[in-house]
Amino acid sequence: MAPILEVDNLSMVFGGLRAVDSLSMKINEGEIVALIGPNGAGKTTFFNCVTGVYVPTEGDVYVQAPGASERKSIKGLKPHKITEGGLARTFQNIRLFSNMSVLENVMIGHHHRLNSEVFGAVFRDKKTREEEEKVVHDSYEILKKIGLEKHVNDLAKNLPYGAQRRLEIARAMGTDPFLLLLDEPAAGMNPHETKDLVDLILRIRDDEKISVLLIEHDMSLVMNLSERIYVVDYGKLIATGSPQEIKTNKEVIKAYLGEEVDA
Numbered sequence: 001m002a003p004i005l006e007v008d009n010l011s012m013v014f015g016g017l018r019a020v021d022s023l024s025m026k027i028n029e030g031e032i033v034a035l036i037g038p039n040g041a042g043k044t045t046f047f048n049c050v051t052g053v054y055v056p057t058e059g060d061v062y063v064q065a066p067g068a069s070e071r072k073s074i075k076g077l078k079p080h081k082i083t084e085g086g087l088a089r090t091f092q093n094i095r096l097f098s099n100m101s102v103l104e105n106v107m108i109g110h111h112h113r114l115n116s117e118v119f120g121a122v123f124r125d126k127k128t129r130e131e132e133e134k135v136v137h138d139s140y141e142i143l144k145k146i147g148l149e150k151h152v153n154d155l156a157k158n159l160p161y162g163a164q165r166r167l168e169i170a171r172a173m174g175t176d177p178f179l180l181l182l183d184e185p186a187a188g189m190n191p192h193e194t195k196d197l198v199d200l201i202l203r204i205r206d207d208e209k210i211s212v213l214l215i216e217h218d219m220s221l222v223m224n225l226s227e228r229i230y231v232v233d234y235g236k237l238i239a240t241g242s243p244q245e246i247k248t249n250k251e252v253i254k255a256y257l258g259e260e261v262d263a
């Protein structure tokens with residue numbers, strides 16, 4: 001089966017700094033893959049290149065939706081086009097519309113899927129109303145899957161921290177992705193919230209058939225959840241393999257210089 005994401009020798013140069021240096025990656029349908037590395041290793045920059053925030057200096061990025069007959073380059077596309085193409089992401093710092101309701105935050109994710117034209121939006125014709133009703137329905141269904149349905153009418157800013165992070169995932173799921181990129185989803189979570197997050201990511205993969213690429217510093221989460229791990233340091237790939245292989249890899253241990261890599 002062809003990979004759903006294929007990154008070929010991607011580099012991103014800022015002035016004299018090669019933040020990402022010839023990094024390649026493949027993700028297969030149904031995988032949970034982690035991208036790890038010390039602070040400043042280039043992980044978020046890599047996400048930004050894949051999701052259209054930056055145009056990579058070198059290399060290419062291809063996606064092939066499950067069932068599609070050929071891969072497509074997404075390099076240089078705007079972020080919303082990449083989202084339409086089936087990749088959705090969350091950010092290191094929570095980016096919710098804090099004064100909007102939980103439901104509205106998820107509905108926003110759906111909007112690029114609406115087909116009605118401006119005419120429909122102004123005159124609210126039957127087709128527009130039906131589409132809007134479907135967006136409300138689908139958004140509510142996602143909130144149920146994420147376990148946030150009891151907060152549906154709360155303002156996003158009033159949710160507990162862990163629930164806000166889960167809402168970001170719900171919003172990303174609203175764009176109907178086949179690959180979800182999560183940038184430090186467990187950051188700031190307590191152990192109970194982290195455990196809920198692990199269960200949620202597994203359900204997203206198993207029930208929703210969405211593959212996951214995550215950046216994470218919480219090594220126990222990484223080791224327990226991911227099937228394959230890519231390790232970067234100074235923008236370069238230094239190791240790739242199963243959690244067991246990565247735990248015992250000398251280069252990885254050296255790069256972390258005493259940072260805990262045991263689960």
Ligand SMILES: Nc1ncnc2c1ncn2[C@@H]1O[C@H](COP(=O)(O)OP(=O)(O)OP(=O)(O)O)[C@@H](O)[C@H]1O
Pocket residue numbers: 014017019037038039040041042043044045046
């Ligand atoms: N827009 C930018 N302009 C210049 N340098 C940048 C820019 N974005 C990131 N960098 C630099 O690129 C390097 C990689 O940063 P990046 O944020 O991708 O690392 P990271 O692995 O995600 O780190 P962390 O784990 O701390 O989030 C760092 O040296 C950073 O200072």
